[in-house]
Amino acid sequence: MAHEFLIEARGLSRRYGSHTAASDISLSLRKGEILGLLGPNGAGKSTTMKMLAGVLAPSAGTVMINGVSLADDPKRAKQSLGYLPELPPVYPELTVDEYLRYCASLHGLRRSERAAALQRAKQSCGLSEVSRRLIGNLSKGYQQRVGIAQAIIHRPAVVILDEPTVGLDPIQILEIRRLIKALGQEHGVILSSHILPEIQAVCARVMIIHRGRLVYAEPLATAGSExxxxxxxxxxxxxxxxxxxxxxxxxxxxxxxxxxxxxxxxxxxxxxxxxxxxxxxxxxxxxxxxxxxRRTLEEIFVELSTGDAHTLEEAA
Amino acid sequence: MPIVLTIARTEARRIFVSPLAWTVLAVLQSILGVVFLLLILDYAQNPRGPESSVGLSDYIGGGLYSFATLVLLLVMPLLTMRLFAEERQNGNLTLLLASPVSLIEIVLGKFLGLFSFIAATILLLAAMPLMLLVGSNLDLGRIAAGLLGLSLMMMALGAAGLYVSSLTREPTIAAVASFGLLLMLWLMQVLSSQPGWIGKLLGYLAIVGHFENLRRGIFSSVDIVYYLLFTVLFLWLAVLQLDSERN
The missing domain is CATH 3.30.70.100 (Alpha-Beta Plaits)
Incomplete structure (x- = not known):
């Protein structure tokens, strides 16, 4: 199972009728890498992540997860995936323990492994004190953490996090960043955000998506050092x-x-x-x-996203 | 296949930890309790001799169960609307879609989970006539046939509701639309009195008609097959719908 790339996506496009949400996006992720997808709201980050997670089939292009094609063998490919969508996919009527145990068995964890996996995920996400509370009664920040716990409980090779720190307070954000960095050592992580400092804080590589296109893809270190x-x-x-x-x-x-x-x-x-x-x-x-x-990531980001805004104004 | 049971167990749990299921069961039981009482009073006031062709099991069991079909028709859409429409709105449908689970397993799991509610209803509906065992001779075969018919019909109603629920992201729309669909299927029974082949066709398609035989204690494989086909058809349509949505 030693593949060079955990995720290899080629030429991903997604159209909704005449509207193109994402076009010709290619990306790859190695083990131990944290990749940040950056873009203004509505740029196509979530669409891209949905396609990578196998929730949305691409109109064109292929995704390989850990060497397995997501289109040909979705079950096996999805076993190496943990995905946190924009809205945490939690069941408000269940307790944290019940919900996470269910997630573990959905991902095929054996009964004997479940208790340990549950414990580990709760510990990493700081959920130990709320194990027996109903998810619906938890604050938004805690629900978000349950969502993250759900994505990592089965220790997937690839973790896809769509705006993981939305709704968290500053201390929780720091904790989650630390968690993501820790995840990035053993797993491959892709996370999206429209907040720059967040990407700068954790990612080794950044891709900027604007209006459905990949407009910038560089290791973070190069921005600013030139x-x-x-x-x-x-x-x-x-x-x-x-x-x-x-x-x-x-x-x-x-x-x-x-x-x-x-x-x-x-x-x-x-x-x-x-x-x-x-x-x-x-x-x-x-x-x-x-x-x-120096050209900071912020300037690159603003430049890339306003450059198009000008053409938009001209067109209007 | 064990993953289907895992999904079903959690779905059942989610149905029964929500107040909706208990409210529905309570209202259902109150209404049917009143009907049951009225039927008993009516039967007691107009006693029929042993030579009468309509027995206690027929009159009370049959009467109760045919009334129950109408109430269940109103109730099932409320339970099925949660299955996909409400989950889509809350965003938690993604959990199953992103898991290494096939769409068929998802649909079957959800349907089996719903079946736990059907089973609870059937138990409550069985309890009422069985109370009469204390002072009378019931034809248990007839009661059983009626209950079998009811569970088959609820399965069919549930499958149709599940399909409609998979079409939309608004739980209220899912409820109203499946109510409309079920009522149409029910109305076919009325139209089946029309002469000619149309009447025959509608009579065959009507969802309540096939229940009539079972309610009267006639176990005919045509009716069983009708309900099973109906259920499988709508579950399959739901799988297709979820698949087309991904594309």
């Missing part, structure tokens, strides 16, 4: 631009709000920051801020 093209500097007193322009590496200067300026460097490798600081000290400009402008 070279910079602009520098932001803030001064108490406006500096003389001709002095600045004479410094090596400085290209153009643009004044911003306050007494900030944006300096564009000539070549990607140039770093005139030390020279600017020295010049500022020599001329008494009162340098208060100096940093390179």
């Amino acid at each position: 070279g910079f093209k602009t520098i932001i500097a803030g001064f108490l007193r406006m500096p003389a631009f001709d002095v600045l322009l004479s410094l090596p590496g400085v290209g153009e200067i643009e004044t911003l709000a306050g007494s900030q300026i944006r300096i564009t460097v000539n070549n990607a490798g140039d770093d005139p920051r030390a020279a600017i600081a020295e010049a500022a000290a020599a001329h008494g400009w009162g340098l208060i801020e100096l940093h390179a402008e």
Whole structure:
């Protein structure tokens, strides 16, 4: 059962009548990897995850889970899957224990393994004190945790979590993030969110989906580490631009709000920051801020999602 | 197959931990209790001699059970609407759809779970006439045939309701639509008095007609097969519906 990829999806598309919810999405997930799907609301994240979980059949494309085709052998493929949909699929009239025991047997866990699995899942999700409470009487945050427990109780190779931290308080969010990171060590995890810091906190790799298309797919480390093209500097007193322009590496200067300026460097490798600081000290400009402008994930995200919004406005 | 039983057990549990099932059973029992009482009073006031062709089992058992069909027709949609429509609305249908379980197993499991409710109703309906064993000679065969007919009919009603429930995500729509469908099937009985082949056809299709024989103590395999076919047909339609939804 040693397959290189836990999930391998190729060319996934889904149409609802004339509306295309997702088109030509390919992704793969290795063991021990946490992949984040990022996108504004309605971008097609949930549709993509439903197709990966086998709840929705794709209009085109294939999904392989742990080397088993989801279309040809859904039962076997789904055994390696744990899925938390947008709404936690809990039965409000059952207690936490009853519900999780049922989930364990649905996934084919033998009677002897169930008690241990139940204990482990409750412990990981912090549900031990509410075991005997009715799920319907629990708060939204606890219901969400029951949903997560349901997805991991059978220790699947792949865990798919659709917006796992919705409705949780900040402390619970931290706990769930820790849980996801722990899961990511033994399992493969795909999670979706429209909240950036969440993805940044746990994911090693990020994919941005916008209007049903995959628009960005990179390891998270590359966003931000690439070279910079602009520098932001803030001064108490406006500096003389001709002095600045004479410094090596400085290209153009643009004044911003306050007494900030944006300096564009000539070549990607140039770093005139030390020279600017020295010049500022020599001329008494009162340098208060100096940093390179890097493309953060947030900027990439905003850029990618507003770029299309413009074309949308033009079309309208 | 054990997974079907696992689903059925949990479904049954979910039916009986909800107040709906108990309310339905309580109302059902009160109404039928009154009918039962009226039938007994009527029978006591107009005693029939031993040579009469209508016996106690016929009059009371038969009368009670034919009234029960109408009440059950009203009640079944309330129970079947939860099976798929309400779950779809709450989002918890996904649990089964994402599990390594086939659609046939899901539908069968849910149907068997519903059968636990049918069994409870049948027990309550059996208890009333059987009380009369204390002071009279009942024809137990007739009562049994009537109960068998009722359970078969409830299975058919339940399967039809389950199918309608699989079509929508609004429990109220599921309830109203299955009520409409069941009432139509019931009305066919009225139309079957029409002359010619149409009347014959409708009479064959009507859901209540096949119960009549069993209620009168006639065990005919045609009626049994009718109900079983009816049930299997609608369960199969539900499987197809769930499958087409995934696509």
